[in-house]
Amino acid sequence: MLLSKLFPDRPELRGRMDVDIAGLTLDSRTVKPGYLFFCIKGYETDGHRFAGKAHDAGAAAIVCTEPVEELPGTVYIHVEDMNAEINRISDLYFGRPSRHMTMFGATGTNGKSTLTSVISDVYSHYRPCGYMGTIAIRYGDYSRVPNLTTPDQIETHSNLKEMVDHGMEACAMEVSSQGLDRGRVDSVDFDCAVFTNLTHDHLDYHKTMERYLAAKERLFTNLKPEAVAVLNADDVISIDALKRDIRCRFVTYGTDQGQELTDENGYPVHGTHSPVGSPDTIDYFAQEIQQSATGCTFTLCHAGKTYRVTTNLAALYNVYNLLGAIAAMHECGMPIEEMLPYLEHVAQVDGRMDRVEEGQDFTVIVDYAHTPDGYEKIFGYAKEITEKNGGHIYAAFGCPGKRDTVKRPIMGEIAGRYADGVVLTSQDPRGSDPREIAEDILEGVRKTDCAWEFEPDREKAIEKAIRHAGPGDVVLTLGKGGESYMYHEEGRRPWMTDKAACQKALRKLLGKEK
Ligand SMILES: CC(=O)N[C@H]1[C@@H](OP(=O)(O)OP(=O)(O)OC[C@H]2O[C@@H](n3ccc(=O)[nH]c3=O)[C@H](O)[C@@H]2O)O[C@H](CO)[C@@H](O)[C@@H]1O[C@H](C)C(=O)N[C@@H](C)C(=O)N[C@H](CCC(=O)O)C(=O)O
């Protein structure tokens, strides 16, 4: 696309200075001849420092907010608002792909991957629907591993174009609070945005819960008037702020159980629940919820009608994820009756409540819980399973290096309250010492009478947790989900996956493998 087309209000770029732009990038290290390079002021460094490098690599044009040395052969374009320009140009360059699809966005502390995966799985039976988020960039039979949950503006629009080119008519996208704060989706034309919940996470980045919520609100305040917001009525912290600030229509979802309320650290204040609504006050309302180890059934009340929903997704929190997904899909045209058969067999969300079966007489679950609330939910679920038969709970987990350190002892204490034994291990150390991270977690574990040990090798740690288990027990491996890599100082290194580690340990235990 011609440079002059990307900057239609700059007549000086027409004629001699005009040039065909071969690609867009925010990183001088990926500039190729003919590229347009945007100089961004980041946290670590300032992209303006690399304008010379971008020129040397053949950049056709460089967009900047600060003066840079202007070298021959490259066009320099000075702008006021860099984020607005990157958003505008990447949307335009890739042919405004989000306008060609029904765009679902989901944000919130927990549940984004699950909810958007359910949407892309079920809505695809209505209209082809891609998925972009922590787990993958996926459309049809194609899938690849992403770098970020919500990639930068250029990659976002480039991925969306790829989906349009491959026949997708919809996309379910996870939108992280960091992505929102950095304006990565400001030019995505969302038709529907879903809020899951707000509890403690990412305070290393946002510092306070107020700022964390404000980042998440950006998805909703940016919605066009004809869009629809889907709000969790039982999330008392977010619902009022979101209702107040959005300019479009909204619908709500909730259950007859209400959500347990948490304090400012993300600790549930046991016994305190959000006020329970009713089918008259909540648009998509679940009642008569029956849970089993392998799924749930509930009655969905919407617009005066009731539907019996059966699903293979287990645990109450997944009823919330399902309600958010049902509401979003229905608001975007898919009849509820049409969804029901597909909800019965939702595709396993990779690494979320993923049971590992090798014929053992105890339960092994791989899960992506990595927040205090996620821990409450998954350990609470393990307790429900073991309570009936007096079984024990064992867990292997760590916390990531160079990320929210405040949550480490909180999660340690939650694990310690529920588990009989925990094996603390490495989990994306990013160059930090796993033992030091474990010490932070232990501050919480030591407040309980849970037994603990430290094993830095994650594969061995998982094996140790499994070796503790006996009939009727539950083993949880937490925090990595289905990820096939681990972050170290230099970046990602391959990781066999928690599931493969569990399978290997179980086979050894059962004598199927040495
Ligand atoms: C905190 C954060 O979000 N940082 C993002 C941010 O980095 P930054 O502001 O530190 O950038 P910087 O390193 O200062 O560099 C400034 C600019 O100079 C450029 N540069 C830099 C060096 C060079 O040689 N040449 C060059 O051009 C960089 O490409 C950048 O454009 O901008 C970069 C370019 O877009 C992102 O890659 C980077 O994401 C980092 C890798 C990251 O880890 N982000 C995480 C926290 C994140 O966003 N996570 C969320 C969700 C997590 C969750 O749910 O758990 C996500 O959406 O993935």
Ligand SMILES: Nc1ncnc2c1ncn2[C@@H]1O[C@H](COP(=O)(O)OP(=O)(O)OP(=O)(O)O)[C@@H](O)[C@H]1O
């Ligand atoms: N609605 C929910 N409320 C609380 N916890 C949840 C909820 N949904 C999922 N979880 C827990 O959080 C974990 C992560 O779920 P999921 O990947 O869907 O969330 P996410 O918001 O996409 O997280 P991330 O963006 O960090 O990947 C699950 O493995 C589960 O333990």
